[in-house]
C-alpha cells in the first residue's frame with residue numbers, strides 16, 4: 400500500500416485549491432487527490448454549457464495546477480475510510496495510506512422525493528458531474544418543452560440560457576412570490592424575476608408542483624397544485640443542494656445540525672489528522688456565529704486556502720470569524736450582487752439595520768456609449784454605522800463592487816470611515832470621482848444616522 404502525506408477526497412474547487420496550496424507551501428509533501436470522474440466541470444459555469452459555451456468540454460476543469468506542482472491524481476471513487484488505521488479504500492480495491500486526510504466531497508442536488516413522478520425518465524438535476532451534464536446536454540438538443548422546478552440562482556441561470564433558443568419553450572416554477580428570494584432582498588428579487596420574465600422564460604411564481612406525469616415511464620407534463628397542467632419533454636429539478644457526507648458518516652465523523660461535517664476554524668474535524676473543506680463542511684454565519692448553510696465556490700476555496708496553509712500547523716491565521724455569503728449573477732443583461740445581511744436574513748437573526756441607496760452611472764461622462772446605471776445599497780447598523788450587508792446592481796462592475804463592500808463588512812468598516820475611502824476612477828472604467836456610488840451611499844447613511852439622533 401502506497402502512503403501519502405496528504406490524501407484529498409474530491410477534485411472540486413475545494414479539493415483542488417487545498418492540494419495546490421499544500422504543494423505550494425509544503426513542496427516536499429506528497430499529495431494525492433482521489434476523484435470519481437476523470438474530468439470535472441467548473442461548477443459555476445454549468446448553466447452556460449447550455450447556450451453561451453454551447454459545449455460541455457468548454458466548461459471542463461481539471462487538476463492540472465496540482466499535477467504541475469508534483470501532486471498526484473487517481474480516478475478512484477472512495478468507498479470507505481478507516482480513520483484508526485489511516486487507510487482509504489477505493490472502488491478499484493486499491494488501498495491508500497495517509498498522514499493527513501481531507502474530505503472535499505462537496506454537495507449533491509436535493510432529491511425532490513416529495514414530488515410524485517420525480518424519478519421518471521427525462522427528469523434531471525443539475526449535478527456537478529461531467530458525464531451527467533453531457534447526457535443532459537445531448538438530451539436537451541432535440542427537446543422543446545423544458546420545465547425547471549426551482550427559481551434559485553441555479554434554476555434561473557439555466558432557464559435564461561435555454562430560453563435563448565428560439566425553438567424551445569422554457570417554464571420555471573417557483574414556490575416563493577419571486578425567484579432569487581434566498582440570495583436577494585425583496586426588491587432585488589423582484590427586479591431579477593422581472594428580468595427573467597423579459598426573456599422568453601414563462602416564470603410561474605407562488606406556484607407549487609404537485610406531480611410529474613409520464614407515459615411509458617417518460618415525462619409528459621407537470622401538474623401544479625392548483626390543477627394546471629404544463630406540458631414537458633424534460634423536467635429539471637433544481638430545489639437545492641445538500642452536503643455530500645455519506646462517506647464521512649460511514650467513517651464515523653460527526654455532522655452539525657445542517658448535515659455538514661463539523662470542523663473548527665481551521666477545517667479540522669474532531670478526529671486528529673482528518674479535515675473537511677468546501678460544501679461538505681460546516682459554515683458559521685459571519686454576523687450570528689450560528690451554524691449556517693452557505694455553499695458557494697468562493698467560500699469553498701477561501702476555506703481551502705486556510706486549510707492548505709495550516710494543514711501541518713497553524714501558520715497563517717484565519718482572518719474571518721464566520722462565512723459571509725457573497726453572491727453575484729447576471730440575468731438578461733442585469734448584473735446583481737449581494738453580501739452579508741439582507742431583510743430576510745436580518746429578520747431571521749433579529750438584527751436591526753437601516754438602508755441607504757445611491758444610483759448613478761458606471762462611466763463618466765455618463766454619455767459614454769457603454770455607460771449603465773449602477774445602484775449601491777448599504778445595510779448598516781443604526782447603533783454604530785457598521786456595514787452589515789450590501790446589494791449592488793446595474794452594469795457589470797457591480798460584481799467587483801460587492802467584493803469591495805464584502806471586505807468592508809469583514810473588516811467592520813463603518814459608513815463614517817467610507818467617507819475617507821480612497822478610490823481610483825477612470826472615464827472608461829468607473830463612475831465619476833465627484834460621486835462614487837459607495838461613498839455617496841455612505842453619505843446618505845450618515846445623514847440618516849444624524850437625523851436619528
Ligand SMILES: Cc1cc2nc3c(=O)[nH]c(=O)nc-3n(C[C@H](O)[C@H](O)[C@H](O)COP(=O)(O)OP(=O)(O)OC[C@H]3O[C@@H](n4cnc5c(N)ncnc54)[C@H](O)[C@@H]3O)c2cc1C
Pocket residue numbers: 408409410411412413414433434435436439442443444445446475476477478503504505506507525526527553643646676677678679694695696697698699727
Ligand atoms: C450550476 C451551479 C452554479 C453555481 N454557481 C456558483 C457561482 O456562480 N458562484 C459560486 O461561488 N458558487 C456557485 N455554485 C456553487 C459551487 O459550485 C459549490 O459551492 C462548489 O462546487 C463547492 O466546491 P467543493 O469542492 O466543495 O464541492 P464539489 O464541487 O461538489 O466537488 C466535490 C467533488 O468530490 C467528488 N467526490 C464526492 N464523493 C467522492 C468519493 N467518495 N470519492 C471520490 N470523489 C468524491 C465529487 O465527484 C466532486 O467532484 C454553483 C453550483 C452549481 C451547481
